[in-house]
Amino acid sequence: MTLAKRPSPTISPGETGRSARKRRAILDAATEVFLRSGYLGTNMDEIAALSAVSKQTVYKQFGSKEALFIEIVSSMTNEAGDLVHNDMPESGDGEDLAAYLREYGYRQLRVVLTPRIMQLRRLVIGEVSRFPELARVLYEHGPMRAVTELAALFEGLVGRGLLTIDEPMVAASHFNWLVMSAPLNQAMLLGDDAIPGEAELRRHAEEGVRVFLAAYGKQ
């Protein structure tokens, strides 16, 4: 599995002023309509009306309904990924490592387990057979990116003698799913009301990290 390189979905620096504002308005309106009406149930007229631009402008900016939805999937999952990975401080040594990993896991949970991301994930999964490209984008920008970033983090920690890992991608996948799976699966199937609160998310992170360190901690 490789992480496909895709153009960044954020607005480019040169793209400012009126055009950028329109683009942002279309993305916001489209997100709202897609999450409410599903992929098939969404039409471009509604998005144009809600963002107060012409349908021509929507097509000029995004090309097609599929391209617009892919842009939304990319930008929502990228924003979530950035929230987890950016501004995360360097890990401390020794005893601090467990606390650092718990905080990392908790950030992952808090950022991903939101009603909007759960709704997007359900919508995309429901369309896998008709529109496989949508889910592929979510897979690459979501779990695949999370595991790749974790693997890089762990390689650094192995280099500093803080973890013992032969295959960083396997260890990263274990960390990711030990922390995320139970609450994610619960929220996906039982609905947004089943998204756990802070204390329960912290408990999932704590228990996942304990198991992870038993297998991959300094020997």
Added chain:
Amino acid sequence: MTLAKRPSPTISPGETGRSARKRRAILDAATEVFLRSGYLGTNMDEIAALSAVSKQTVYKQFGSKEALFIEIVSSMTNEAGDLVHNDMPESGDGEDLAAYLREYGYRQLRVVLTPRIMQLRRLVIGEVSRFPELARVLYEHGPMRAVTELAALFEGLVGRGLLTIDEPMVAASHFNWLVMSAPLNQAMLLGDDAIPGEAELRRHAEEGVRVFLAAYGKQ
């Protein structure tokens, strides 16, 4: 979280002959139509035609489209659960434990990661907001049952001094997701062609069990 008690979806012993055959024919036809057309896209006329009974008979047997679909979710997930849990031999002692758990994990993967169950799971997740009851049934008969059965197994192994576990449900959830999550998530998002083959599934089971035993093995 409790495992709700539901009537068994299997055909009762007294229900034999023509009526049972009709019921089976309706269930088979309905499974095919639901998986092909989605929940909203399915109508009872099509199911009646495909199973060669009248629409009245379909309603008499199952009451409503929702009840019929819930019956299908129950019976598919129950059958999968039975395949994992029934006929599983008692575990051996000591060194055999890891091999036993690897086999258990591999059975879970092989039984759950089929195109039909992946299609059902995607369909149900796509309908969570409109029909939350469908996903609740899948949750209870699927992962919730798996974790509950694993917890009971682990309690027995703790009693025999083979595992060290404080909270069997937490340990069971860790086992379940260490083994299942990466390939399940891959198959759910990347489609049926991304269901891993036997060698890869065995590797997932092996790696998951290694991490599990590092945390919960005999101290």
